[in-house]
Amino acid sequence: MPDALKHTVFVLAPLVVLFAVAPGVYQNHLLLFNFVIFLILAQGVNIIYGFTGYLPFGYVGFFGAGAYGFAVMVMHLQTPAIVAVLAGGLVGVLLGLLLTPLLRLSGAYFAIANLAASLAVLHLIANPALEGITKGPYGVSLTGTFNPTDAYYAALAVLALTVGGVVYLKNSAFGLALQAVREDAVSASMAGVNVVKMRMIAWLASALVAGLAGGIYAWYVSVFYPDNVFSGEFSIFAIVFALFGGVATIAGPILGVLILYGIYNLIGFTTPQYFQLIYGLLIMGLVLFLPAGLVSLATRRGWHVP
């Protein structure tokens, strides 16, 4: 069996099936929905950080822009929710295009510039002067499209699409070329790779994913404020989950979300002080002993991790 098929059958399919049947047996649907959203965002971070080395501290910018793309379509054009979600993805991509000059930066400079860009988008949307379009800081209420069940399955579809994209990256010459660019851009160009174009494709793909996720989030929650959908927690959680599991793999970010977001929900609400302690210790231990993530426990021993 070729690897791409193996990864689809043994990683992508079980994950999607698990979350497709879970609402039937587990009552906290909001929690399941949040899991799916973070799975999407962690894989989106994986695409841009794992495969190209750009750490998107302002990743939430695409998510929030997607949520407001959805809201504007629904409020002003009364489009069906699905169309508005696609518009959210498109807004993510357009914002990505606008921010492509950031790709000239690298390392911490890129991360900070990206964070600043996401804040700029937040304050643009939350500007009272734009109340007529975005409702400014007063938040939006989209009761007309409220349908958590459909929104949940739409999120699942985007998850399947995103993980499918990562399976492709993991098994194609294209993904290999992206990693080559991450390792050494000059050498990659000497292997015939168009460095600028490759970075741009990965950047826009991860922006699309976050924009779609943001649109679906808006659909699901239906009432939100700019600060909710531009919360820095989305960026930080998605990055920490992806790094914890191990980037540039398919399984790493999935493990990261299931374990860390699982712990967060087990102990985060009842005893937040322990949660912060455990989270802090976990992250410190990870940075010190497993900088390449959980999956490196296996890869170090020479085991193959999808």
Added chain:
Amino acid sequence: MSPDARPVLNVSKLVKRFGGFHALDGLSFHVAPGEILGLVGPNGSGKTTAINVISGLYAPDGGEVSFDGGSIGGLASHKLVHGGINRTFQVPKPFLSLTVRQNIQVALAYGRARSAPPSMAELLDEYRLREVAERPAADLNSAQQKMLDLTRALATRPRLLLLDELAAGLNPAELDWIAGRIKALAATGMAIIVVEHLMGFIEQITDRVIVLNAGKEIFEGKLAAAVRQREVIEVFLGGEHAA
């Protein structure tokens, strides 16, 4: 090399400045298919800069580089690679976290070799990388990384190959072996430019050398003749030896 072969690369009055410093100051030379040309000169004379400009890392500030009769000055590196130019680096630059095989795969997939590219097996065997094919490039020793750099270049089937100090740090047995390989590549019609400090190696493999000083050629011809030139001795050893 047939002396009347048309040059594949023509460099004419090339200028490259970094701030006020003229790294290349009107450099001119050419190289023909199947020829091995040595670029020698003291440190800072512009050898590596010349290679960087020809391979598209820097855009020239003046003069012309033409390849196959077309001007290529300032074109992006990947386009030059597709056109048939490739190089190795003084300090090898493999994709460290990828395996040796994956390193070569990238170049095979994206190099757009004009004729059939060499096979993976051939490259691994000929450059002694078979044993380490599944290991990350970071695990290789420096000689192996140099060979990986070379195979990455060869996978794109270049017609002009630029070797920047490929021989430095190799042991005598490896030197003999790589000299043989470079000559065999030239015999297939590849034009090769070798930047090197090891004069024995230059003597062994080149048909002709260009001696550079301060970004300009000061001699062109056989190495044996170069070492009898007063100006060449002066730039290499200092004025008092040139008497």
